[in-house]
Amino acid sequence: MDDIEGKITKNDEVAPGYYLLRIKLSRPMDPFVPGQFVMVRIPGKDVFLRRPFSIYDYRQPVLTLMYKVVGKGTEILSKSRKNEKVFVLCPLGKGFNLRRRKHYVVLGGGIGIAGVHALIRRLGARSSVFFGCAAKEELALIKDLGDLPVAASTLDGSYGFRGTVVELLSERLATFRKEEMEVLACGPVVMLKALRRILEKDRIPCQVLLEERMACGLGLCFGCVTKTVDEAEPYKRVCKEGPVFDLWEVCL
Amino acid sequence: MGSLSVKLFGKTLRNPVMNASGTLGYGREIEPLWGIETLGAYVTKGLSLNPHHGNPTPRVWEEGRGLINSIGLQNVGVDRFFDEHFPLFQQKRTPIIVNFFGFTEEEYIACAERIRPDRLIVALEMNLSCPNVKRGGISFGKDPDLVHGIVKAVKGVTEIPVIAKLTPEVKNLKEIAQAAYEAGVDGFTLLNTIPAMVVDVEKRTIPIRGGLSGPVLKPVALKAVCEISTSFPVPVIGAGGIMNQNDALSFLMAGAKALQVGTATFIDPYAIPKIVKGLGEYLKRCRCSSINAIVGTACG
Numbered sequence: 347m348d349d350i351e352g353k354i355t356k357n358d359e360v361a362p363g364y365y366l367l368r369i370k371l372s373r374p375m376d377p378f379v380p381g382q383f384v385m386v387r388i389p390g391k392d393v394f395l396r397r398p399f400s401i402y403d404y405r406q407p408v409l410t411l412m413y414k415v416v417g418k419g420t421e422i423l424s425k426s427r428k429n430e431k432v433f434v435l436c437p438l439g440k441g442f443n444l445r446r447r448k449h450y451v452v453l454g455g456g457i458g459i460a461g462v463h464a465l466i467r468r469l470g471a472r473s474s475v476f477f478g479c480a481a482k483e484e485l486a487l488i489k490d491l492g493d494l495p496v497a498a499s500t501l502d503g504s505y506g507f508r509g510t511v512v513e514l515l516s517e518r519l520a521t522f523r524k525e526e527m528e529v530l531a532c533g534p535v536v537m538l539k540a541l542r543r544i545l546e547k548d549r550i551p552c553q554v555l556l557e558e559r560m561a562c563g564l565g566l567c568f569g570c571v572t573k574t575v576d577e578a579e580p581y582k583r584v585c586k587e588g589p590v591f592d593l594w595e596v597c598l
Numbered sequence: 599m600g601s602l603s604v605k606l607f608g609k610t611l612r613n614p615v616m617n618a619s620g621t622l623g624y625g626r627e628i629e630p631l632w633g634i635e636t637l638g639a640y641v642t643k644g645l646s647l648n649p650h651h652g653n654p655t656p657r658v659w660e661e662g663r664g665l666i667n668s669i670g671l672q673n674v675g676v677d678r679f680f681d682e683h684f685p686l687f688q689q690k691r692t693p694i695i696v697n698f699f700g701f702t703e704e705e706y707i708a709c710a711e712r713i714r715p716d717r718l719i720v721a722l723e724m725n726l727s728c729p730n731v732k733r734g735g736i737s738f739g740k741d742p743d744l745v746h747g748i749v750k751a752v753k754g755v756t757e758i759p760v761i762a763k764l765t766p767e768v769k770n771l772k773e774i775a776q777a778a779y780e781a782g783v784d785g786f787t788l789l790n791t792i793p794a795m796v797v798d799v800e801k802r803t804i805p806i807r808g809g810l811s812g813p814v815l816k817p818v819a820l821k822a823v824c825e826i827s828t829s830f831p832v833p834v835i836g837a838g839g840i841m842n843q844n845d846a847l848s849f850l851m852a853g854a855k856a857l858q859v860g861t862a863t864f865i866d867p868y869a870i871p872k873i874v875k876g877l878g879e880y881l882k883r884c885r886c887s888s889i890n891a892i893v894g895t896a897c898g
Contacts, residue, residue: 347630349867387865394812395660395864419660435867561658561665562864565627567620568643568669569658581652581672586627 347376349435352409354389354428360412361486364457365424366402367411369432374406379441380465381555381590384409385563387433389426393419398560398585400461400532401437403490409434412460412487438563439589442553444469448526452476453541455511455533459487461555461589462532466491473530474522478511478537512540524548529593531555539598552593558584573597600881601888602874604638604856606833607759607784609720611638611693614850614889615874618811618837618860619644619697619723619763620669624683628867634686636871638856639693642679644725646699647709649675659796659806664815665861666794668808671699671728676712693718695761699725702732703748710752710760722758724749727765727790727809739765739790742777749781759784761835766792766818775826785833787858788822789815812861813839820852824897827853841869843876850889851896 352369360366369386378401385396397419403410415424426432442465444450450473454462459477466475475496477488482505488496498506499514507514511533531541532555545552558570565586574582574595582588602613619641625634634640652672659666674682676698687694696713700706710722726739726748738744745762753760762778764771766789775786791809798805819838827834836854840846841862849857862869881889 349631393660394663395658395665433866559656559658561667562621562867564623564631564867566623566867567658567667567864568623568652568672569667571652571655571657571672573654579649579651579674 347436347438348373349433350375352432352434354426354430354432355408356428357424357426359424360489361484363415364484364487365413365415367413367423369409369411369434371407371409371434375404375409375436378404378437378464380444380468381441381461382437382439383563383589384411384434384436384438385560386411386423388419388423389430389432390422392422395561396435396563397423398563400555402460402463403467404464409436412457412463414457435563439585440587442530442555442590448472449474449522449528451515451522451527451529453511453515453529453531453533453537454478455531455537456480456484457487458531458533458537458555460532462530463490465530466494470494476511476515478514478533481505510537510540512537512544515541516544519544524550528552535598538593542593542598545593549594553590554593554596555590556584556588556596560585600878600886602878602881603888604890606639606856607721609693611720611856613638613874613877614856615846615870615877616641616695616835616856616858617863617870618858619725621860621863624679626683626686631867632871633690635690635692636874637692639695639720640687641695641723641858642697643673644671644697644699645673645676645679645709646671647676647705647712649673649678656806657808659808661794661796661810662814664794664810664812665864666796666806666808666810667791668806676709680713687718691718693720695719695721695723697723697725697763699728701728702730703751706748707751707755710756713756713758715757719758721761721784722752722756723761723763723787724752725763725790727763737765737767739774740768742773745774746777746781749778749783753782761785761787763787763790764822765790766822771822772825772829775830779830779832783832785835786826786830787835787837788826789819789838791815792818811839813841815839816845820848823849823854824852827894828897840873841865843873843880846873846877847880847892848896850892851894853894853897855890855893
């Protein structure tokens, strides 16, 4: 873990409101586990705290992040130009645990795909990938996955399955051998709740990558917690004990 | 080369820089980046007699040049702190200040009683911004009589020096400090966060109410440090928006004997070691023999 200075080499809008940011780091980042994240100091003086982003890709010395403009921090970041300097605290948190199952089913909902992109690349043929978004314009978010087969859904039906990605998975679930599968997912809370409903009956193993407002990203401030089933200590830090949690241990 | 060491309640600290309570976890979380022994003293996360779960999210909110937090005093409880986390400070011979709180006078007393004197414990720091559940939730720190009562009660059960961390949300800070002083307090930490809130204009809701920290607090805290340090013959620890070496110097010159850095660490996790280094360089530049020589020089 380190705070590394970097230079923006690319910051392009890949779909309306979604950006791909490449940062050339001045020093190599420690090896990372998919699901881990970084804290970026936003250029300029208008925001103050760093912002958390999942590691989308890293090929020394270039770190790639994908983000959606959702507030002031990402708005300013989206206007940052090539050659601007940023500081990146990385890699942070606990990523996906990839030793347990043979067949992984990976789900990305909207910008949640940024949290599982590196995971999908690492798993390659060991996984079945599902991606859900609002409309076909957002399919650009999975362009980098190239030849890997992806089952896609759009809410408006403009591409692939019409409906949510969880509805799509639900249709295919019967074709998977449940005793060998594990689901790995990142997306909005409504998606994770729906996912829980369809996996509940067989209690299929599932890890989810959660998002939360953060201040430090290091476990110092206890600002980014999520509630879990641990009665003695219900609130766990998303940045430290997460951001990846066992779906059956969190109260969404 | 001048010396950064300061003496606080008879104990020597290697430098005057501490973290503010609750901004450096239990200490071990920062170790991947820098050693906890860099600190003059580590201030614990606020501890209570029993573990405390804290508040639901959102717990943090950036607002202008400040940060609003509503962590809700989540902590593992005083006993678990000493079992699980104190050994790190023993191993690294790092002095600590134990920040603690309660929701009743009995809880403050019982918590203070659990903490046995130790050569590494510099002081107990009382968080007086807590709501008193027996008095309709008014914070202890707002009422001079409550402050006097609770400080006196805690002083009665411990041999460890007691620091009162005061809330700025009072009519007359000096009156509160006077009440604590008359009850035997050994020092002050100034200031705690300011109660604040945010309005979401789209949703017409209040997404967070909590304590405001960060650079917005600095001028308010400086004034408090100057006023209290010149009025009472006990040490003052300055806190409130210290982001860099210059901020640290202003607090020392305003009369603080030591400093606490909080919000700055969230923006730059190396803020504390940088400030320590910066103070050392300042001593060299001003050819001062000791950091103590500049304390109160701007506010006599």
